Amino acid sequence: MFFCEISVCSVFPWAEQNITPLLPNTKLHYSFPSNVFINQPEGTTIPLRRITRRKSTEQPVQTSPSAPSSASAAPPVDDESSDEIPAFAYGRFTFDYAVNFAGLSLAVEQSRGMYHYHRAIGKAVREATISSSAGARMIIHPVEPLYVPDPVTDFLEIKFSEIMIEPNGKTVIFLTFPIEIGVFIESKGETDVIDVFTFKPPKYSMYGSSHRGVITKWHKSQVHAYPPQVKNYEEGVLRLTIQNTTDEWVYVSRVIIYEKGMFIHYDDSVVSMAAEMTILNRESADVAGVDRPLRPEMSRSIRLYKPRKMSAFSNVSGSLVDTVFTMDLGLI
Template sequence: MYGRYSLDFCIEKDDLKICFSRDGDVVRYSRTLGDSTMERIIASDGGQVIINPVEPLNLPEEVTRFLEIRFESIIIEPEATRRIYLTFPIEIGIFISKKAAFRCIDIFSRLPQKYSLYGPTDTGVITRYHWSPVSFTLPAHDPCFEGVVELDIVNTTKGWVEVSRVVLENYGMKIYYDQGLVSMKAQMRVIKSTIAETCCIRSPIREGMRKSIELYYTRTIGLSESALTFTMDAGVH
């Protein structure tokens, strides 16, 4: 389903249907997913459609900038790095483009949104919540529902640490996709037993993957590198 198309096509997959059809001088877009529908009218004589996964933090109405993935607790030895694979929820963006300009006209998801609070009630942040199994090799998944995070956990301390969650901020997310995989790479540096820094990495899990259009990056101008790192100061377990 992911990829680039002309302004005249239809895709059907289970209960999802996406159609672009020319009607005189305009193009009509329609999307149905279960009981949810979207229709748009586009005045364009050319261009293309891009369908790709986007940061899973847009529905409904950008409640939060943070994705929290909880997983089975892992105890990591001192001054060691361990790589694990986690899943994350997928949102799908429909873009129209012509020359160097593009516009997102629809975002939807095949998973319900769940939210949590990371940190104290007075100073914590609302997060998009997702529970994931832990894998040590690339897990099987349906890329229309979930993606895979390749997470390197770096224990910089001289003691054992226990980790059971990671929080990622939207501005740093770099999502890549092909027809069989949606993925991100991320790093979590544990600097104290209760504090860690997280960031996403601009690199695909495997060769040949296409980089998704970043909704949050295009909405923001002049972000420094420090803005792409999140400090988890309310615990890692």
């Protein structure tokens, strides 16, 4: 048995909660309500829901060494539903643009020579007053999914069904990842973010232990042979290339991506990201983000990433080299 004593209140001043002792092979997640956003007022108490990890009863999926390998041609779509999925509009807009979509209300109004930004989703509200010239623009882009309710981690963890990778084999799979949406103001060639929100309540987990590990933004995905159809305001599509450099079969059921390697692209219907996993042995792999769109002519999102010191929730000395994160604490 090991004890993981990490104070959440050191990062979230409005929450008093500790991670309690865990049993071996038990994973702890924290789920935050959808009304928790970066503009949450101080002193607000938000209950945390504890979700314990249960051993999966799903059977491992054996992969074929052949898979889509080129981003120059759009891969087929994994058509799981014939129903048309509504799409959210990303891009650059004038201040008279307004959004009323899937419970989201967003608009900029002019009054007394100033612009007033207002965004509401559920009970969460964000307001800001902007002093800018008439030529200013509003940019709405998908951003790295690490900023709601606060930027407390640099790592995204995606959990999926176990896959068997053959010796010296290579395959490409498609996963989903959570989306956060950034609102930027652009004027006179300069851009700054004024809001970040999400349609999906965030969840967090720990990869490793309190002695050596990282807090991660946690997401569960199915495994797809082709890009799945998704709601482009809730989930994006991750193209993950897995290379097994060993002479034995290796099981994989998770990937962790460092924010510096997150390059997000979008078009009218899908948001995408790409990463490469190089398996070093049964227990470790290097994961690198790749600046590669899922389809031709996709646009790249504005990045929020800025180098910063690791928080008290991170203890991964030696595991980061540029955009590469070494997963040396297990692949399943």
